[in-house]
Every structure is written in structure tokens, then in C-alpha cells.
Amino acid sequence: MSGSDTVTCGMKVWSEPPTCIAVERNCGRPPVIQNGAVLNPVQAQYPPGTTLQYRCQNLYIMNGSPVMHCENGLWTKPPTCIAVERICGHPPVIQNGAVLNPVQAHYPPGTKLEYRCQNLYIMNGSPVVRCENGLWTIPPTCIAVERICGHPPVIQNGAVLNPVQAQYPPGTTLQYRCQNLYIMNGSPVVRCENGLWTKPPTCIDACIVRGEDMTRNNIKLRWKDAPYSTYGGLVEFMCRQNYRPHPSSPPFRSYCIDGRRKYPSCI
Incomplete structure (x- = not known):
């Protein structure tokens, strides 16, 4: 029963009668939330349509609607109370770009926001930031196309x-x-x-000392050098047996300069 269980006859008119609500449509005790409580006195049962209001303890901020309704025997989703130090404030401001989502004063942990850049600017980094332990992850930057x-x-x-x-x-x-x-x-x-x-x-x-180059110039290595000499490295040559230096031969001490080497020659 909802209302008074008694009606009174007065001036040929009955007073407002009660209504009978199916028991299964009543709501039980409201959900308990951490670090918060219901403002209204708590009862064992509530008729459909009942509204209750929550509040959070000090140093906690409410996430969600503070009001809860009884609908068809079930309470709507209650709010949560989040520690202030875990709440993120306004998202970071970036030059030549902005947040796509509506901007709020507070955001609960785990919130994700997306950025976009203005025309003629290109995004560098992830377009999404996330609230983690009261801090936003690193936002992207917007770079002018000409740069x-x-x-x-x-x-x-x-x-x-x-x-x-x-x-x-x-x-x-x-x-x-x-x-x-x-x-x-x-x-x-x-x-x-x-x-x-x-x-x-x-x-x-790297100025490889190739066998065919030495054969063509009738020379050989004076010392047992590596197969090739590094840039700027010195290699010494000598004439092969029964050959003598050509009168116009480059020096037999050869450097690798600008990737090239001058070979001495023998006749």
C-alpha cells in the first residue's frame, strides 16, 4: 500500500484512497558506495519513482549523477566518489589544436580525450590522452606543414x-x-x-687494392697489407720481379683520397 489505509466521507466525497503497488516493483535498500553515502534516511523498501541523493566525503569528488531513481524494482546507477588526488583537471592546451570532447573541470581516472589540429597543421604523437593518477598523458603537438x-x-x-x-x-x-x-x-x-x-x-x-689493378701495373704489395685499405690509409707497392718503375709512375707510397687511389706502374 502507498498512502493512507483509511478513507473518510465528507461532503458526499471520499478522501483520496491509497494505491496498491506490486511488491516485486519496490526497491530495496539503496546501493552502498565507497567514500560516500545517501543523504536521505535509509529504509528497507522504496516505492517505484523514489529518488535518493548521494554525497561524497571530504577530499573526494563525485563521478556521475548524485541522484538515483527506483525503476521497476531496481535502482538506477549510483555515482562513485574518487579521491581528489586521482582526479584530472582541465586537459592540456596545445598550440594550433584543441580537444574534440566537451571540456570539463574534473575528469575521473581512465578518461580518454581526443585532440585534432587546425588546418595546415599536422599532428605529431598520439591524438588521445588519458587521465592516470591525476595526471594526463603526454598530449600531441601540431606542426605547421611547411616545417x-x-x-x-x-x-x-x-x-x-x-x-x-x-x-x-x-x-x-x-x-x-x-x-x-x-x-x-x-x-x-x-x-x-x-x-x-x-x-x-x-x-x-674504401680503395680496395684489387689484384687486376696490380697485375695491369706490374706491381705487388711491398708488405702483407689487408685486402683493402681504409679511407686515407697508406699502402706501399713495389715492382714485380724483372720490372722497374716507369719513369712517369706515381709514388709507390699510395694514399686513398676521396675514394680513389693512384697506382704506381712498372715496365
């Missing part, structure tokens, strides 16, 4: 170590390496600065 670098420079006899992409944000560094038997001349690292890559290295022939 973006394209494919890194292509060099002969060498390649970029990193995976190649179509676009790179300013400040990106990439590293090069040379093929076997080639020596790097210059810094192996290039950097994206204001839409341009810094000067890449070059890969220079």
Missing part, C-alpha cells in the same frame, strides 16, 4: 637505418650507414630543421 620534412635524402652506396616514412616532424634525427667496402664521409646523422634535412653523409669507395 615538416619529407623523405630523407638518398645517398649512393648507403641507406637510412631507421624505417622510412613520408613525413617527419621538426627535430627528427635519422642515421645512415654505408654498404660493405664503403667508408662514410661526414656525420652519419641528419636532422629535420624547418622542413629541410641537414647535409647527409657520403659513402666513399
